[in-house]
Structure formats: C-alpha cells, structure tokens
C-alpha cells in the first residue's frame with residue numbers, strides 16, 4: 064500500500080503540476096526483443112526499473128518489483144523466497160514480465176496490470192475502467208467501523224447495521240464493511256455496468272454475496288430510490304466522484320486513460336453527486352426525521368479546495384452536525400462531530 068500513497072500523489076499531480084516531469088511515455092514506445100542474457104528476478108527488476116526511469120514512468124522500481132513478483136506468484140518482491148531472486152526464470156516467465164511491463168510503459172496503473180489489489184486486507188479483482196480504491200478510502204471504512212462500534216446496532220442484532228453505499232466501484236468499501244461486520248447487510252449501487260459486474264465478482268470471490276444487494280442504478284435518476292430493498296438504512300456511505308470538472312484534463316495519464324471519467328468527474332464544483340446524496344438522505348435513512356448533513360452547508364462544501372469527498376451519514380442525530388476535515392492534499396472528509 065505504500066506504493067499507492069506515493070504513486071497516487073504522482074498520479075494526481077499529473078503532467079504540468081507539482082514539478083512533474085512525466086509525459087506520454089507510450090507515444091515513443093516500441094515492442095522490444097526478448098531480454099537475452101537477463102535471467103534472474105533481481106536482474107529483471109533492475110532492467111525494467113531502468114527502462115521505466117528512462118521513460119519517465121512513476122514509481123519505476125516499485126512497478127517493476129510488483130510485476131516480477133506477480134509473475135513469480137508473490138504479492139511483493141520482498142515476500143519472494145530469497146532463492147527465487149537469483150534463480151533463472153523460464154522463457155515463459157520472461158515473456159510474461161515483458162508483456163506486463165510493456166503495459167506499464169503505456170501508463171497502465173499497476174493495479175490493472177496485476178488484475179488485483181489489496182484493500183483492508185481483502186484481495187480484490189481490479190479491472191479497467193472501474194475506479195481503483197485509494198488508500199485514503201481505507202480511512203473512510205475505519206470511520207464507519209468506529210461509528211458502528213459506538214452504536215447499539217453493532218451488537219448481536221442480525222441484519223444490522225443496514226448500510227447503503229452510493230457508487231460502489233469495485234466493491235471495496237461495501238465488502239470491507241461486510242467482512243468486518245458479520246451481522247451487517249449492504250445495498251451497493253453504481254451507475255457503471257463494469258462497476259456492478261466487478262462488485263458481483265469480488266463479492267463471490269470473498270464469499271460475501273449473501274449479505275450484499277448489488278443494484279445497477281444512477282442515483283440522480285428520479286425513480287431510482289423507490290425500489291430499494293430492505294427499507295430505510297442505518298448508514299449511507301460514499302466515496303463519490305470528486306474531481307472538479309475543469310481539473311479532469313490535468314489528471315495523470317494513468318487516471319485519464321484508464322479510469323472511468325464518471326467515477327472521477329464531480330462537476331463544476333466537484334459536488335454534483337454529494338449534493339444529491341445530501342438531498343436524498345432524509346428519505347434513505349431510518350429515523351428519517353433527522354439528517355446529520357442538514358447542518359452541512361453545501362455552499363461551504365463547495366468553497367473547499369477538495370479533490371475528494373468521502374462521506375458517511377447515519378440515521379442517528381449528531382447535534383453538532385458535520386465537520387469537514389482535510390487529512391491530506393487529496394481529500395476532504397465529512398464526518399460526524401461527537402459531543
């Protein structure tokens with residue numbers, strides 16, 4: 064995950080921002096002949112690190128280590144048995160490393176190249192263009208877990224809490240919550256067909272399909288909320304599209320070329336989806352009387368220099384309403400203020 068923390072900054076900095084020197088590496092890339100003379104994992108990592116560096120690929124060493132480790136059946140290079148570092152690779156392995164590395168030269172994110180990535184200890188399938196879960200989103204899961212731990216529905220009550228996730232993407236948030244809250248149920252919605260299909264696949268893969276209802280739904284459509292199964296919910300959680308529309312062009316090639324723009328583009332003020340969620344929350348939440356977000360002034364949210372607005376709302380009243388706190392250059396959070 065450390066890779067992502069650093070890689071993400073590079074990705075979001077993008078060309079022309081933060082002194083990035085990156086350009087479109089693949090424009091000049093040509094298929095390369097087999098790597099005669101290179102045979103061990105260590106040599107291959109060094110070779111591809113140099114190639115990536117020369118082509119301005121971010122996280123050159125980490126990228127090559129992940130690729131080589133993956134082909135050798137490990138998650139990280141460090142977790143490979145030391146004997147494998149120096150052992151000659153088969154020609155099939157060499158070929159495979161070359162193919163995967165060529166995708167990295169085309170700026171494909173490592174997560175898509177490997178086809179899987181860990182989130183909250185779960186191994187999730189990753190398929191373009193479904194949004195790759197960011198490490199910051201793990202914090203959102205932690206807040207929800209903290210919140211649930213403080214509420215009575217956390218203990219012993221089957222089917223509780225009932226959680227709605229708006230924009231489930233790969234299913235990262237929903238499935239993490241299900242795996243850590245064995246009594247909970249989740250309704251996961253997304254307007255992207257690829258996202259819905261990947262959430263289904265990840266739910267099956269993790270054997271969590273029995274407690275999740277996955278719905279293909281555009282949450283901005285009028286009729287959308289009349290057909291929710293299981294009635295009003297205890298919690299609404301979302302990591303909605305969050306990039307200001309005018310910043311979309313500035314995104315790094317990894318994001319711009321591979322991730323679904325609909326997962327990123329939050330409209331002119333970055334608030335399109337979040338405003339919808341706040342408006343709908345009284346209908347969606349149990350104890351519909353009180354929406355913790357009522358005190359959140361959308362105008363104030365819009366003034367925030369945010370790139371990301373993860374959010375969760377609960378059915379319980381929080382007298383102090385919502386606070387906004389920025390934990391990194393990447394995100395603004397909405398969280399309940401506790402008394």
Ligand SMILES: C[S@@+](CC[C@H](N)C(=O)[O-])C[C@H]1O[C@@H](n2cnc3c(N)ncnc32)[C@H](O)[C@@H]1O
Nearest residue numbers: 194196230231232253254255281282302304326
């Ligand atoms: C930033 S991604 C978050 C994905 C996932 N929750 C995560 O954190 O990895 C936002 C998701 O919201 C979905 N989305 C965007 N607009 C939507 C809408 N109007 N209704 C439902 N889902 C939407 C996108 O398809 C995308 O999967």
